[in-house]
Amino acid sequence: MTQTYISDISKHLGEEITIKGWLYNKRSSGKLGFLxxxxxxxxxxxxxxxxxxxxxTWANTEKVTxxxxxxxxxxxxxxxxxxxxxxxxxxTLEIVTLTEDxxxxxxxxxxxxxxxxxxxxLRSKRQHxxxxxxxxxxxxxxxxxxxxxxxxxxxxxxxxAACEGTTTLFEVGYxxxxxxxxxxxxxxxxxxxxxxxxVYCFGPTFRAEKSKTRRHLTEFWMVEPExxxxxxxxxxxxxxxxxxxxxxxxxxxxxxxxxxxERDTSKLEKAMPPFPRLQYDDAVKxxxxxxxxxxxENRFEWGGDFGAPDETYLSSQYDKPVMVHRYPSAIKAFYMxxxxxxxxxxxxxxxxxxxxxxxxxxxxxxxxxxxLLLQRIHExxxxxxxxxxxxxxxxxxxxxxxxxxxxxxxxxxxxxGLEHVRETIPFPRMLYRLKP
RNA sequence: UCCUCAGUAGCUCAAUGGCAGAGCACUCGGCUGUUAACCGAGGGGUUGUAGGUUCGAGUCCUACCUGAGGAGCCA
Numbered sequence: 001m002t003q004t005y006i007s008d009i010s011k012h013l014g015e016e017i018t019i020k021g022w023l024y025n026k027r028s029s030g031k032l033g034f035l036x037x038x039x040x041x042x043x044x045x046x047x048x049x050x051x052x053x054x055x056x057t058w059a060n061t062e063k064v065t066x067x068x069x070x071x072x073x074x075x076x077x078x079x080x081x082x083x084x085x086x087x088x089x090x091x092t093l094e095i096v097t098l099t100e101d102x103x104x105x106x107x108x109x110x111x112x113x114x115x116x117x118x119x120x121x122l123r124s125k126r127q128h129x130x131x132x133x134x135x136x137x138x139x140x141x142x143x144x145x146x147x148x149x150x151x152x153x154x155x156x157x158x159x160x161a162a163c164e165g166t167t168t169l170f171e172v173g174y175x176x177x178x179x180x181x182x183x184x185x186x187x188x189x190x191x192x193x194x195x196x197x198x199v200y201c202f203g204p205t206f207r208a209e210k211s212k213t214r215r216h217l218t219e220f221w222m223v224e225p226e227x228x229x230x231x232x233x234x235x236x237x238x239x240x241x242x243x244x245x246x247x248x249x250x251x252x253x254x255x256x257x258x259x260x261x262e263r264d265t266s267k268l269e270k271a272m273p274p275f276p277r278l279q280y281d282d283a284v285k286x287x288x289x290x291x292x293x294x295x296x297e298n299r300f301e302w303g304g305d306f307g308a309p310d311e312t313y314l315s316s317q318y319d320k321p322v323m324v325h326r327y328p329s330a331i332k333a334f335y336m337x338x339x340x341x342x343x344x345x346x347x348x349x350x351x352x353x354x355x356x357x358x359x360x361x362x363x364x365x366x367x368x369x370x371x372l373l374l375q376r377i378h379e380x381x382x383x384x385x386x387x388x389x390x391x392x393x394x395x396x397x398x399x400x401x402x403x404x405x406x407x408x409x410x411x412x413x414x415x416x417g418l419e420h421v422r423e424t425i426p427f428p429r430m431l432y433r434l435k436p
Numbered sequence: 437u438c439c440u441c442a443g444u445a446g447c448u449c450a451a452u453g454g455c456a457g458a459g460c461a462c463u464c465g466g467c468u469g470u471u472a473a474c475c476g477a478g479g480g481g482u483u484g485u486a487g488g489u490u491c492g493a494g495u496c497c498u499a500c501c502u503g504a505g506g507a508g509c510c511a
Contacts, residue, residue: 007458026472027469027470027471027473027474028467028468028473029467029468029469029470029473029474030466030467030468031467031468032467032469033470034467034469034470034471034473035499036471045470045471047469047470049468050468066461074502081469100462101446101462102459102461103446103447103461105446105447105460105461105472106449106451106461107447107448107459107460107472108460108472110445110447110448110503110504111445111503111504112443112446112502112503112504113448115503137456168509173470183510184511205511207509207511208499208510209509209510210437210508210509211507211508211509211510212504212505212506212507213475213505213506213507214505214506214511215510216509216510216511217511218510221511222511244507254478254486268479304511305509307507307508307509308506308507308508309507337459350511358457358510358511359510359511360511361511362510362511366474374481405511406511407510407511408511409511410511421511431472432502432503
């Protein structure tokens with residue numbers, strides 16, 4: 001028995017086909033049954049008429065329940081009232097397994113209940129739309145780098161020490177010693193960039209921060225490109241080309257999903273280069289003026305890092321992602337290259353997504369001087385022996401280089417217009433949430 | 437770690453300190469074009485836990501537990 005996928009239904013109009021899937025929802029009108037069937041590729045409404053089918057098929061139609069697995073045969077055709085929409089005239093309905101008491105009903109549910117049933121929640125239309133956009137974003141990310149001369153050089157998940165020494169790490173046993181789950185592949189990227197020129201890594205990242213907000217996961221996926229000989233301006237140009245390429249791909253191929261999510265795509269269409277480049281100093285002035293005008297609650301002082309409300313205000317001033325660059329070195333990672341014109345500033349950049357989605361990219365130019373890097377390691381009270389290989393990169397053919405990291409889930413949340421990143425990954429890992 | 441809010445039927449939510457309710461889901465019946473279908477009937481409860489105030493607590497007070505949102509930190 002061959003199987004036809006619902007996504008291919010338009011190629012089989014008028015033919016008898018077999019659909020293998022699950023019952024999404026059922027409605028009936030006496031001797032006429034309406035079965036919404038999903039098979040992973042899509043959803044189609046099947047129509048069963050009592051007088052057209054066998055007693056067995058009609059009995060199955062009456063007793064089949066939501067999310068029962070079913071195999072049906074029938075003939076697809078256009079919906080009588082909706083042009084471009086297809087229906088299936090069902091001839092036979094076989095129940096593979098009858099489901100009893102499916103927990104997720106067609107009505108509303110709360111977050112806790114849905115999260116506890118994430119393994120089933122994934123079957124819903126909304127989750128389907130989001131995860132298909134996620135798939136497309138990841139594909140577009142890989143295509144962008146693959147098509148631009150980058151080599152994929154994935155970095156380890158087990159690491160011997162903190163990459164940046166600031167954020168909390170997950171500690172795991174590693175035979176007789178301790179290891180930590182990676183919080184960034186960047187340091188390793190710098191080694192592979194010196195070997196391959198343009199590289200990227202893409203994998204899971206772990207942060208043991210006790211953050212409990214709509215923007216945080218403890219396990220998330222990050223893509224990190226790194227380019228030898230790149231200066232800060234090159235990094236920013238790469239970032240804006242990269243983001244616009246990814247967003248453009250979603251707009252090209254996922255209109256249906258974005259429509260289901262009720263995303264205002266006109267806002268995404270504006271995410272085309274060039275992105276505004278805002279120096280930290282000027283961003284501070286904007287925030288201070290906004291405070292004076294009563295638009296921001298707290299007065300921002302030069303030297304601090306932006307909080308979520310600050311980022312939201314700054315991004316609200318633009319209709320496309322904004323790139324904030326040259327933060328004070330004191331609040332950035334130890335490996336950031338200082339600005340020769342202003343040594344107290346780091347040649348770094350954060351890309352803030354529009355509509356309050358916050359920082360989706362962080363990156364910049366890395367320090368190329370062995371002497372200065374060693375000094376910074378000492379200043380940050382990091383163990384130099386843990387960074388011997390990293391320092392080697394400055395001993396053997398050091399060059400200016402830079403790159404950035406983008407959190408996939410925040411990007412998906414922004415593109416889909418979601419309230420929370422928990423829906424952007426099949427099984428989110430969050431503070432106090434390890435199951436399912 | 438801190439701040440705020442919320443826990444009542446399988447789910448989503450009502451109930452002035454005074455009889456524990458509705459919709460969905462489920463079971464039964466009705467309907468040949470339904471779109472979270474609809475109409476009628478039925479079963480379904482230790483109101484998060486422990487204590488306190490009161491003639492009387494789902495409701496007020498205290499502690500704890502669980503969850504949500506936010507802060508800090510970050511992508």
